[in-house]
Amino acid sequence: MFAGVMSSIEDIRKFYARLMAANAASSDPRLEEVFATVPREAFLGPGPWTIVAGSGKVTTPSADPAHIYQNVLVALDADKGINNGEPFLHAMWIGKLAPKPGEAVTHIGAGTGYYSAVLARLVSPRGTVTAFELDGRLAELARKNLEIYGNATVVHGDAVTTPLPPSDIIYVNAGVVAPPVGWLKALRPGGRMIFPWRPSERVPLAVMVTRTEKGFACDPFMRSWFIPCIGASVADLAAKIPTREQAMRSRSIWLTQHKAPDRTATAIFGDVWFSTKDVRAKPGS
Known part of the structure; x- marks a missing residue:
């Protein structure tokens, strides 16, 4: 290598974090700081690592962590299709949620x-994270990985x-x-869910939900594909399934126990339905 070309892992993390913050377009300067200081390699197991690339896989040339400070998917369980997630996407989603200290x-x-x-890190001090993971092996790894984060608790269980x-x-x-x-009921007033x-x-689709005084506002904001959530990923035969266009027009979510589906319904799934009505709209607008 030419003199001065090699970078330290700290420099690599800082540049990665700058990219994450830029992609998130967040006004919170802590987002860049956190992505620079939380070591991604500590959550991936020993390298070399398997990178998911399109419909194939590529193995990193070595266990040098510099290889994983990019916007790449790193396999955690290739057989189950579980990966570490796309950093750009997660940075944007976390920036959109805007976590605050104490939450x-x-x-x-x-x-x-x-x-x-x-x-x-983003909800410190006084804030907490309860992390649910259904896969027993991954939950145990998460528990070990998060031991140094005193405000994070791992639950090996079914969040549904x-x-x-x-x-x-x-x-x-x-x-x-x-x-x-x-x-939905677990969301506090002003609470957000993606x-x-x-x-x-x-x-x-990715959907942002905000609990308002009048109900649950929702904003579908981008295409998104994740592995199915066991126990909540199959619609029953009575469901009203939306087209993509109908889904994109959804602006609120209602519980049938509070309000029966009406002509504004874009989708109905048992006790929950989606509507084109915006609960944040002013009367008459």
Whole structure:
């Protein structure tokens, strides 16, 4: 190598973090700082690592962590299709959620805990992260990886059937046909949730939900594909499944126990339905 060309891992992390912050377009300067200081390699197991590239896989030339400070998917369990997630996407989603110190976060589908650690740093001090992971091996790895983050707790369990703690943020990393009622009820006033909405194979969207005084506002904001969430990824026969266009026009989510589906319904899944009505709109607008 030419003199001065080699970079330290700290410099590489800093540049990676700058890219993450730029892609997130967040006004929070802490986002860049956190991505620079949470070591991604600590959550991936020993290298060399398997990188998911298109429909194939590439192995890094060595265990040098410089190889994984890029916008690449790193396999955690190739047989199950589980990876560490696309950093650009997660940085943007986390920036959109705008975690604040002192907030309570529930992370569903935590994997080995990398983005749980990022969230834990962003809600420090006084904030907490409860990280759910259904896969026992990954949950144990996440527990070990997050030991040094005193405000993060790992739950090896089913977030669909287990009551969630009251949450300011719910961060979902598995595709659902609709958010379970328990997830919506766990959101505190002003709370935010991002989840991969997958009402059908042809409609993979990311949705931001905000709990307002009048109900649950929702904003589908980009295409997104995650592995299915076990227990919440299959629609029943009575469901009203939206087209992509209908799904994109959804502006609120309602519980049938509070309001029966009406002509504004774009999708209906048991106890939860989506509507074109915007709960944030002023009367008459």
